[in-house]
Amino acid sequence: MAELGQGKIIKVSGPVVLADEMTDAKMYDVVRVGDANLIGEIVELDSGRASIQVYEDTTGVGPGEPVKNTGAPLSVELGPGLVSSIYDGIQRPLDVLYELEGSFIERGNAVPGLSRDKKWEFKPVLEDGEEVSPGDIIGEVQESSLLLHKIMVPPGVSGKLKGLKSGSFTVEDTICQVEQAGGEPADITLMQKCPVRTPRQPGKRLKPNRAMITGQRVIDTFFPLGLGGTACVxxxxxxxxxxxxxxxAKWIDADIVVYIGCGERGNEMTDVLTEFPELKDPKSGKPLMERVVLIANTSNMPVAAREASVYTGITIAEYFRDMGYKVAIMADSTSRWAEAMREISTRLEEMPAEEGYPAYLGARIASFYERAGRVSCLGKPEREGCLSIIGAVSPPGGDLSDSVVQSTLHVVKVFWSLQSKLAQQRHFPAIDWLTSYSFYKQYLKESFEDDEIAGKMDGMIAEAMALLEQEADLLEIVRLVGSEAISSNDQVALKTSKSIREDYLHQNAFHKVDTYTSLKKQYAMLELILYMHKKALEAVKKGHDASKVFRLEVADDIARAKYIPEEQIESIEEIKQKIDQEIQNM
Incomplete structure (x- = not known):
């Protein structure tokens, strides 16, 4: 640590410390606070007096204790060893800390984010003497069975490669040098350090060209997430x-998943830690954790570090995006992140805005979600990467007028509205099809391999949504005058809408088959339900009773179609033939 100067504490207010004599300091410098050597970050400067956001418990720290400036911003270590790790909000490895200190972690430790002892097998893909620039891939490390870690030239380095070698290296070992024009040679290691509050610069930003398939029917069919898109839950x-x-996190079509538990309860992160190692990657059958990075800053961990946790997570995600991978971030929940901002703002005695949140709440949320996108990566070879962000929001009492919800909705393109009434009816996912929306619907068609099927699916989605909207209107009438007062065609619409809700939109996350549905099966299931609707209308037109049509034995087969394994999708076609036979025999 380069000691640039030493101040002294003059006031402690929760996670915020006021220090004097910080003449050499800059905004967002990382400092070590007090005799306990706590880590903190300067968030306000005024004539040599610094307000410091401390990422650890400040109990027992008092005026007069020293404050040491490192002269560097809060940064993360990026390199082999990230995958399968669990970090706290400022990238301290919790599994390593547990081994060293047990269940109760001591303050002031300085365990690095990446192991300094483990060696990685590095294979170069370039040769000595080649000209390189920022983002160029110079070699590869097989980090896990699911991830080929690509070693890139760090930002600000360009020139000619010298001394490139293969072999086993730690993240601090020099694998080559870059001779820069008019400057000192730059040592290249397997590790980069990157400030978390400054976005990593990609190449050109690109439009989403298809949907990011999640295997969740209500999402993929009605409210899809675009490649590199943003969503709010x-x-x-x-x-x-x-x-x-x-x-x-389990099923999304991403190469890397970064799960940030920023402020949620510890038992929810425990579920992730216990479930994910046992889960198999749907594409390869390997453990899912081999492509997951976990960041845990739960509600019983330091508030200030919670504010930094989302930046730590998204910087790690940008690093994998720059390799040319599809990356998905789950932030659970951004409300707790905003509450951490509110507490820090209060301690800084800033003027509060609505509901006590700082006036810059909307700008901070926007700057976070704006780091998503599909991009052309810097450097050679040419490649595309994408970063999608899904943020959960926990408004008090489910009030969607909450400041955090409204600030989020101003910037995201997908809104999955969870409703208490659906959850109380045990309808999960409890995403309300009447109030949710997606601006990426046009990209779903690009996700189908068959253009004819894509066109049909588009029409079926419109028809299904029209039926669900019609149901909402008809239910009001039925409550007033009873179902016998509506026409036979309307009765068929009600029965079909019920089938769409219960047999299609309802999905059991804990059923080994129903937990994930491919696009091919989604198409077959929705086509089956609408085929039954068409045949029921024809039967009603011939004088048959609508309720009798939906009491046929085949109705149970439609309800059980969700449990048909992916490899037996063809059997759904047989149910359509059964519909024809049973209606013909009425």
Whole structure:
């Protein structure tokens, strides 16, 4: 640590410490606070007096103790060893700390984010003498069976490669040098350090070209997430926000998943830690943890570090995006992150805005979600990467007028609205199809391999949504005058809508088959339900009773179609033939 100067504490207020004589300090410098050597970050400067956001418990720290400036911003270590790790909000490895200190972690430790002892097998893909620039891939490390870690030239380094070698190296060993024009040679290691509050600069930003498939029918069919898109999952307590986040982390079509537990309860992160190592990656059958990075800063951990946790997570995600991978971030929950900002702002005695949140709340949320996107990566070879962000929001009482919800909705393009009434009816995912929306719907068609099927699916989605909207209107009439007062066609619409809700939109996250549905099966299931609707209308037109049509034996087969394994999708076609036979025999 380069000691640039030493101040002294003059006031302690919770996680914020006021220090004097900080003449050499800059905004967002990392400092070591007090005799306990606590880690903190300067968040306000005024004539040599610094307000420091301390990432550890400040109990027992008092005026007069020293404050040492490191002269560097809060940064993360990026390199082999990230995958399968669990970090706290400032990238301290919790598993390593547990081994060293037990269940109760001491303050002031300085355990690095990446192991300094473990050696990695490095294979170069370039040769000595080649010209390189920032982002160029110079070699590879097989970090896990699911991830080929690509070693890139760090930002600000360009020139000619010298001394490139293969072999086993730690993250601090020099693997080559870059001779820079008019400057000192730059040592290249397997590790980079990157400030968390400054976005990593990609190449050109690109439009989403298809949907990011999640295997969740209500999401993929009606409210898809675009490649490199942003989504918000607000809802009151008990509506299944965390289960939705867990499902997406398990099944989303991403090469890397970064799961940030910023402020949620410890038992929810425990579920992730116990479930994920046992889960198999759907594509390879290998353990899912081999492509997951976990960041845990739960509600009983330091508030100030919670504020930094989302930046730690998204910087790690940008690093993998720059390799050319599809990356998905789950932030659970951004409300707790905003509450941490509010507490820090209060301690700094800033003027509060609505509900006590700082006036810059909207700007901070926007700057976080704006780091998502599909991009053309810097450097050679040419490659594309994407970073998608799914943020859960926990407004008090499910109030969607909450400041955090509204600030989030201004910037995200997908809104999955979780409703208490659906959760109380045991309808999960409890995403309300009448109030949710997605601006990426046009990209779902690009996700199908067959253009004809893509066109049909588009029409079926419109028809299904029209039926669900019609149901909402008809239910009001039925409550007033009874179902016998509506026409036979309307009765068929009600029965079909019920089938869409219960047999299609309802999905069991804990059933080994129903937990994930491919696009091919989603198409077959929705086509089956709408085929039954068409045949029921034809039967009613011939004089048959609508309720009798939906009491046929085949109705049970439609309800059980969700449990048909992916490899037996063809059997759904047989149910359509059964529909024809039973209606013909009425």
């Amino acid at each position: 607000p809802g009151p307590f008990g509506t299944g926000k965390t289960v939705v986040q867990h499902q997406l």
